[in-house]
Amino acid sequence: MNFWNDPLKVAADWSMEILTGWGMPEVGARVLIAFLGVFLLIAVLMVLDIFLVWIERKVVARFQDRIGPNRLGPFGLIQPFADIIKLLIKEDITPTGADKVVYNIAPMLSMMSVLILWAAVPLAPVILGVDLNVGILFLIAAGAIGTLSIIMAGWSSNNKFAMVGAFRQVAVMISFEVPMLAMLLIPTVLSGSMGMNSIIQAQYPIPFVLLSPLGALIFLIAAIAELGRAPFDLAEGESELVSGYNIEYSGMKFGMFYAGELLHAFTFGGFWSILFFGGYGLFGLEKIPALMWLNNPFINIFTLIAKAMIGYWIIMWVKYTMLRIRIDHMLAFNWKFLTPLSFVLLMMTALLNVLLRDGSTWLYISGMFLSNVLLAWTALEIARTYSRREREKVEGSKHSLGAVEGVAEAHH
Amino acid sequence: MIPLSWYLILSAGLFSIGLFGVLSRRNAVAILLGVELMLNAVNVNLVAFWRYGDLAQMAGQVFAIIVFAVAAAEVAVGLALIISVYRRRNTVVANDIDLMKW
Amino acid sequence: MTAQQIIFLVVGFVTLGSALMVVTSHNLIHAALWLVSTLFGVAIIYTLLNAGFLAVVQVVVYIGAIAILFIFAVMLTRKDMRDQSPQLNKNWWVGALLAVVTFGGLFFLLQSWSGFSRTAADLPSGFDAIGRLGEALVSPDAFVLPFEVASVLLMAALVGAVYLAFNRK
């Protein structure tokens, strides 16, 4: 047992010794150390968050064929710190008629709903806040607090735009919680546990993305909707709502919403990797005898952060590529397509898992994978037929695509 | 250790407060809020009796879950009723909704 | 006094206080937010009772869905929200009296029960409450039938709510 293999415990033991040496009662020391741990985690996350701002700005610039921040420090690395200083020294406005208490609690709750998630994230087998046996539900529960913070912010601002934005956002979040919950159950079904750590352990050597690629995809879509990022960013819809629920916030309160959103996106990237890509595991590499040294907490943390970054990058990629969707389309997409599909997928996964699990591994993987592909294809096919019929109803069958092609062929 | 009595007293208090809300609030939505408090009080009792009784017997937790379902259903239908009444009669004051009197 | 007891007392007072605010606060949105606080307190009580699953479900179902629904409903019936008239009806003192009598009656009945102040046995190590709960919910010699009935109830509530609140033009 040394620092490199179990840093958390060594550090805790060490500080315990010091504190009790100072004559502190053991209970008090324990509480203090726990607080210190929480504080440390939050501090690391907030620093990470600052860099996320930089990454986001750099990436969006690249997507839009710009360079992005480049003046302050190397590659503009100091820019986010400047941003923070700016936010801190701005005037803190509370609008007239706003409900002061609720107005001030909302950004804190928003930040809290993200930070609390990290209590259950296993950064390495031994480095985690608490190994909840209901870890997955915890994710949804924290999301519920986020929803609450948004509606509080929207209502307390005493502003129509904020209200409408909050309504939209909450409608989206509540709706997409349903397919997300269903998709969270897929790792549960496959691993037989709701604990994050055991889900990661169960993904050796087959990451769940191979067993349920469609599940991973639906989870990603639902996660983006939960985040309220493009193409689901109709809550902030600049053209009609200016900025959405946080329109009246300024200074650091706005900063908290903003930082919370970025960290949330990164967190969902992390959860995506935990649930479907093996979390801190290295796809079985670390079980090879020659590579046993990979089983180090620091390498684990690095792996998880790297995977989360990839997930975060995909979320950004989607955000800066897709167009915004109208709210009725988006709700219809959720309730008429995604939710039924995810329920069917869940049932199919559970059934096939029981049938194929005991057979050969290759049959298991290929059976699960192909069934997912088949289901996705069928669902898309049904959606295509349905939407073509809808379109023909709207446009009249004369202007349908087929007719146009026919005309084009006739011209040839 | 916490004795069972603490939970029971907490639950009784929560129940009574909810009851007061149900009996005294004018707004129908607020009455439903009171009902939620009462349901929660019942749930606390159910879970406490599970914990302090036979652990192998899961009836307490199972019934708590069923109470969740009932509460969700009750809120959905109750609020739908209130909204429907509000559309027609433009009020949510429970005492104004008295078509069923003599 | 152990740490658990301290936590219980703090949470209990917060819960009861919030509950009082739920039934007395003038602004209904505040009442709904106080309800959230109460529900959160109850969730912590569940954790104290080693029912972690129920605690999380409490947060998901009550705070994530029911409380939000309440806030929506309050906003949809906005006219009465701005209403400055009293939020309690004329007979509120009867209600208060009955509530106190109920509390007293419950307390009186409970304290005469022999198991009133019993303490809990420790959880056996490796006790899998969630697994047992799951099995109890779906095994045919336990609660599968109530469970199915609950699902039918939810379905009926869904249909009923949509039908009732549907705005026929």
Next chain:
Amino acid sequence: MTTETLIWLIPLPPVLAFFLIVLFTNKNKALSHSVAVGAALLSWLGSMIVFFRALGVEHLGQHPFESSIPWIPTGDTWLRIGVLIDPLSAAVLFFVAWTVLMIFIYSIGYHNYGQPAGDHDHMGLPPHGATVHGHTVPSIEPMYSRFFAFIGLFAFGMFTLVVSDNLLTLFVGWEIMGLCSYLLIGFWYAKESARNAAVKAFMTTRIGDVFMLLGIAFLYSATGTLSFREIFREEVLHTLATVPSGVLGLSAAGLIALLLFIGTIGKSAQWPLHVWLPDAMEGPTPVSAMIHAATMVSAGVYAVIRMFPLLSLDPKTMTFVAFIGAFTALFAATIAVAQNDIKRVLAYSTISQLGFMIAALGIGAYVAAVFHLITHAFFKALLFLGSGSVIHGMEHGVYHTGNHKVDPQDMFNMGGLRRKMPITFWTFLIGGFALSGFPIITAGFWSKDEILADAFVNGHTAVFATLAIAAFMTAFYTMRQITLTFLGESRTKEAEHAQETHWTMTAPLVVLSFFAVTYGWVGIPEHFPVLGGLVPNWFHEFVGGTLAEMPEVLEFSIVPLLTSLGVALGGLFFGWLAYRNVKSVADDKLQIGVLKNKWYFDEAYDFLFIKSAYWFSETFVSKWMDKGVIDGILHVFGRVTDFLGSLIRNYFDVPVVNRFFGDGSAEVVQWTGKNLRPIQTGRIQQYLMLALVVFIVIGVALYYLLLA
């Protein structure tokens, strides 16, 4: 996947296909038949895996694949259902899976898939053909998808029946098949004859089913279980055999077996409940007919074979079974000789062959009965599908000439088809020879010979003689059919223009004819001259292992061998001799009224049951009983009550009840109501308060009254 899990899954694909087709894919014909055939293929695959795994198990009879789950709570015990694969069900599963798959494939071609929709086709009527470029061509069945849904459900019933380990699920499968049989016979429901045939089939089999249900109920009350393995335990059988039932001097086992056997009489169309099967030919020609030949009627025999350990306990029941079987075998064969409709000949032949199996069971020849059941399923399926192919070819001729008066099913309209439809001819010939028991090469010979040998060696001379005559007639009418249909010259223009059918129809014929020949070779008796012992008698070893005691290997005897050689070859020869030059119906010397009209059984049942029931209800019940006696009594009652009523009204009702109780109580209620009215404020919270106050008051009162 474990074998037990696989067995559970075997019946599922067809029923899923049924729901899938009915609910979703019924608009799309190609998708519908793909779903149905795919489901049949899955079941077939599962069945084959299970069958070959079963082959690999030593002493499968003692250690079968079985698994069961609790289904219905019955007080403190559970009614369990489950699956069981022992040698018997494995062997049956083999042929069921093959024939079902073949029917499914065949149906695609039979219902003219790929052809245009008909010009005047309606739902509920057979397709009438479509006009394309001035020619009439066959048109696709208008209810194509529905057909595949129905046979999917049917296959589910059959598989369920075969794999079930208890009488209850067996009965469930049995009844599902009864329903499907009704649906498929009446598939062309716009035809009155089809409707009547459907009702007739349903009602007739229902008679048998009621008795069977009685038998199951008796068995359950006697033993407390319906699982085969539990019933066939030594001590249970012993108890059943010794307890008298109080009916006809039979033991409990005998009575139960008899009741169950009556179910089989209905399902397997044995005399006297055979009347429905020939009429069932109203269904879509080969397929529904084939179902009534290869699978469903086999289910009846399968049920008796299943219950054989119970059946064999009571000699009286055995005698009865043997009598019914032998009599039916002969009786149906005599009718078949005089039929002109190609399918009806086969229908009666089916009845007759099922009689062979029943008779074999009745004399205790267990293995022989199973053997014949399987070989018969293969070659009768082949024959029926072949006849469907012939009819299809003839319909082609009819479309060509446009003369719709010509019946494409009448054998006297055919002739010379061997050149037009070579594949159908050769496969039909193989099937026909197998049915006749053509020596050595065909499967039918070995199974039929085994029944005859068993009957002879064990001294059942009467059964032996009856079956031998029946076998002779079988060969005779088979050859008559082949000669009339395929040999000689065409007797009509339609026959000249007949055409070979689509590969989806001929391919199943070829597959089935393979089994119709080779399946016999696995059951060659050990003591057979020259051939015996060359190939081990695998079938006897395997299926015999189902029973607690392995049946003894028969001594060889030359008499039955010569008999079966003689009747088969003789029948074939005379059949060819008599019909090789027949030009029209008038030349047929066997058009005897009594045979032609099926011994007047339909008429007799009509007179005995239907007419007499009408007479009874009209004359006796309606005129005499209802109008005379009951109405008379009622009239007297009427007068008396009328008098009493006015008495009570004038002296009791008006003064006492009306004035005092009625008006008086109304006034009291009105007064009370008026004074209580203010309580009903319509305010829910006040009601609640009131309720709570009352509750608290009552609670306090009870507390002090009861506890203090």
